[in-house]
Amino acid sequence: MRKNRRLTAEFHYTLMIAPGLIWLILFSLVPMVGIVMAFQDFTPGLGYWKSEWVGLENFKYLFSMGDSRQVMINTLVIAFVKMILHLIFPLIFALLLNEVRLARYKKLIQTIVYLPHFLSWVILASIILNIFGYTGVINNIGGLFGKEPVVFMNDASIFRQLIVGTDVWKEFGYNAVIFLAALTGINPNLYEAAAIDGANRMRSVWHITLPGIMGTVILVGVLGLGNILNAGFDQVFNMYNPMVYSTGDILDTWVYRMGLLDLQFSLATTAGLLKSVVSFVLIVFSYVTAYKVADYRIF
Amino acid sequence: MKKFLGMAAVVSLLLTSVAGCGSSGSQGVATDAPVSSSSESAKTDTTEAESAVEAQPAGDLAFRKFDAPLDVHIGMSVSPTDSTLPSGDTAQDNQYTRYLRDNYNINVIVDWTAADGNDYNQKVSLAIASDSLPDGLVSKNESYMKKAAKSNMLYDITDLFQQYASEQVKGIMDSTDGRAMESVSYNGRMIALPNITVDTDGVHILFARKDWLDKYNLGIPKTLDDVEAAARVFKQEKPAGDATVPLTGPDKNGRLYCTFLESSNNQHGFDPVFGAYDAYPGYWLDNGDGTISYGTLSDNTRSALERLASWYKEGIIDPEMGTRDSSGELVNANQVGLYFGPWWSLGYGNNDSFVNDPTANYQAYPIFDSEGQWNTHMKAVGTESCLISAKASEDTAAALIIMYNALVRDEGIFDTSVAIGWYPLRVVAAPADECEYEAVELTKVLKGEADPEDYSDPMLIYKNLYQDALVVKSVIPGFEEGRDLNIGDFNQEDRGKFNRMYAIFVGDRPFTQTKIDKAVYSVTYSLTDTMEKKWSNLKKMEDETMLKIITGQADVSAFDQFKTDWLAQGGQEILDELAGLQE
Structure with missing residues (x-):
């Protein structure tokens, strides 16, 4: 009843x-x-x-193929580095912004760095291709110092850096929001007590702010593990070209070309399934860790 | 409505019998092959009426106007850079769809559009995978058609085509000696409307700014050395300012060279460069001794790559090749001195160049090898086709054939200043020698040896000839016998006509006037069973390696590694398979 x-x-x-x-x-x-x-x-x-x-024939063929290993490595490297940097940069930014005392200035900065998050990669990729293009801003600046122009976008050795760098630039403002929220949860009395005890700003950041949000940091980091195989399809797809396949071709773009352009539905599904299984294991692992370390539970 | 359906049924009953008799003759391909199992259902029952006495000639049906508006759902590829559509018009409502509505009561409904290239192919692929083909759809390469056919998703138009196709269309099909019919047949049944294109679409030549060449006292480029010399001067002198690009390369969606799967229409590729080295990358070559080789692996290809790499390093090829959004834009902005492509790359292909600078004197030249030979690879009949969903009604399928007939008959009278690509489900059907034939006949008109009215038969298979003959004198007022036409000889007032005439008289001049010394065909133009599995991987490797070598990201020695890997990862298997098929 x-x-x-x-x-x-x-x-x-x-x-x-x-x-x-x-x-x-x-x-x-x-x-x-x-x-x-x-x-x-x-x-x-x-x-x-x-x-x-x-x-299991599709799986056998997948593993026997020359580039499936490379694609896997690309995916893991790009996704892992992204994951780490998506943690560090927003954290540093949030800490710095937290120290800004001028409220209006703080709001302004926060809004500005937040903006790129709302632009789709389709648009952003063209902008980046232009900035890093042969006649783009970067090469123009280099030209002032007498440097020969470089074509950045077809250089496989820097493609990953470009991908990761631009993605961090796009998202750090947005990712900082959760840390900023955590920062407001810290009891102001602690800072007052520290000030009375003679602690300077660095000291109070180190002893109060950081421990205060450590739980959140760990949580965000651990939950990010589930994304370890998501290197960002829309970004890579809009920025890559055959010359950077060796470092830039990721699982998702590979599946796209295989399944949708070359009509190998089964093989593409196999790769997708493999990705899902690995992701699933990592998600389970990350939730268990989140519970143990940060006492965080979803279920 | 019921009455209409009844009538339609009777008419089609009568006509099938006629068509049934006719089909055993010239279109033999369809009749002597084994009959496929499921796809032909009740639709072919009509052949029972074999005994019916008389019927109208099939020609009337070919341009039949439906009594009630008939909705035809299509998926459409659109050019993302096209700017010819008047504002207010859309893919679904433009001069071409209005023409279909007014003349045939065919109401085209565009279910979806996608940008030409990968975006579009992806949509087609999804439509096949989810069994949701719209009534009509253009398949951009043979694999999509085959996949859909294998899945019994296509309308068996074997009989319908005989009833509804115009004499003109049948004539054009016949002009290919059955190759066109073969390209759209599956298990002996006709399952799509073929695209039949002019042979010259697969022959690639050099386009050069003649006014720039003259400015720096450069001769007409004949060999790669000449091309190199001219490009070097353009790089130094920068006739278009800092933005000058001496020679374009493929853009993001472009290809370095034609391949057996996409054997024609490669703008801004390097096909003539490979040709001048007697190299045919991307083609399966018959060695003449029962063995097959793959053109990309040849030493000649390696040499050509080395040459291209040195050009790139020197900066005479667009440094942003391979990453640029559109190489065509550069040409349209008149920043380019030299580029490669098929005949229509001039006129049709760079319309805006002339809008921006009506005096830009682009000319077309074949490139010869060091012994003065002109080598070129040749294309497949046509790789595109118009697919008709098996779920479409008989009327709808007929409507699609009528649209095909109409395009063939009336393309000449359309105002093509709105790009003809906006015609719903446009697949080209042209006799293989249309351009050359037109050039010769139109020259007669220009010389006063022939009268436009000589070509007035509306069912002539050279369907644009009459309209072109009517205007050729006014579009080329500066014609003089015995010398090549320049931009100044043309009247550019009517953009559509000017584009066409410039393409035929200047763009196609090399193919019309110069003999090809070595024409190379691929052993096959479609995927074999082994290729279906392994090709994506091999192609990826090829694309990557070739681009890297040219742009200097990899040394030319990467070519040797590529060769080994390519053979080991399935290439050898394919070569063996092909050799087996040859026997």
Whole structure:
């Protein structure tokens, strides 16, 4: 009886999560049926039932292929470095911004660095291609110092740096928000006490601010682990070209070319499935760690 | 509505019988091959009416106007850089769709559009994977058509085509000796409308700013040495200011050279450079002794790459090749001295150049090898095709054939200042020698040896000839016998006509007037079974290595490593397979 009353009383909450649930079912659960393609030689017209069953052959072929290793390494390197820097830069920025006393200036800065987050990579990539282009800003500045212009975008040795650097630039303002929020949660009395004890700013940052938000930092870091295989499709896709395949081709772009351009649906699904499995393991690991280290639980 | 359907059924009953008789003759391909299993359903039942006595000639159906507006859903590729569509018009509502609505009661509904190139191919691929083809769709290469056919997603138009195709269309198909029909057949059934393009689409030549060459007293470039010399001067003298690009390269979506899968229409590639080295990268070559080789692996290709790399290093090739959004824009902005491409790259391809500078004297030249030979690779009949969904109604399928007929008959009278690419589901159907034939006949008109009215038969397979003949004198007022035409000889008032005439008389001049000494065909122009699995990987390796060598990101010795890897990772297997198929 009580239970029923609770259900009715909280019905509107249930309603509020409905859109999210429907989204989840439509776009995450239903498509899982397609996983079966990874074990078939899938022909669209024959469908899931009649396509030939090939077992693990797609996986075997995937691993025997020359560039699947390189693609995996690219993905891991780009995603891992991104993950670390997405932690460090926003943190430093949040700490610095927190020390700014002029409230209006603080707001202004925060808004400005926040902006690029809302631009899509489609637009941003063209801007970056222009900035780093042969006749772009960077080469013009270099030219003032007598440097020969360089074509940055076809140099495989710096492509990863470019990808990671621009992504951190785009997102650090946004990622700092969560740290700024955590910073406001620190009891101001602690700072007053420290000031009375004669601690300077560096000291109070070190002994009060950092420990105060450490839990949040660990949490953000650990939760990021689940993204270790997401190197950022839209960014790489809009910025790469065949000359930087060796360092820039990631799992998602590879799957895109394989599955959508070359119609190898089964092989692309296999790669996608592999990615999902690895990500799943990492997510489980990260939640367990989050619970142990930061006492954070979702379920 | 019911009445209409009934009538349509009767008419089609009668006509199938006629078509049934006719098809055993010239279009033999469809009849003697084995019949596929499922895709032809009730639709072919109509052949029972074999005994029906008389019917109208099929020609009337070819341009039939439907009694009630008929909706035809299509997916469409659009050019992201096109600026010819008048404001207010859309892919779904422009002069071409209005023409179809007014003349045939065909109401084109554009379900989706996507930018030409990968974006579009991705949409097609998704439509196939999810079994949601719109009624009509253009497949940009053969693999998409094959995949859809294999999945029984395509309408079996074997009989319908015989009924509805115009005599003109059939004539053009016949002009290819059955190659066109073969390219759209699957298990002996016709499953798509073919794209039949002029042979010259696959022949690549050099386009040069003649006014710049004259300015610096440079001769007409004949060999790669001449090209190099001219480009070097352009680099130094910068006739278009700091933005001058002596020679363009492929852009982000471009290709270095044509391949067996995309064997034509490569603007800003380096096909003539490879040709001058007697190299045919991307082509499967018959060695004449029962073995097959892959053109990219040859020593000649290596030499050509070395040459290109030295050009790139020197800065005479666009330093941003491979990463640039569009090389065509550079040409349109008149910053370019030299570029490579097929005949239509001039006129059709760089319309805006002349808008920006009506005196820019672009000319076209073949590039010869060191012995004075002109070598070129040749293209497949056509790689595109118009797919018709198996789920479309018979009327809809017929409407798509009518649209095809109409394009072939009326392309000449359209105002092509709005790019013809906006014609829904445009696939080109032209006799293989259309451009050369037109150039010869139109020259007769210019000389006064022929009268435009000589070409007035509307069913002539050279469908643009009459319209072109009517205007050729006014578009080229400066014609004089015995010398090459320059930009000053043309009247640019009517952009559409000017583009076409400039492309035919200047852009296609090399192909019309110069004999090709060595024409090379690929052993195959489509994917084999092994390739279907392994090609993506091999192609990626090839694209990457070749671009890197040219741009100096890798030494030319990377070529040797590539050769070994390519053979080891499935290339050898494909070569063996092809050799097997040859026997």
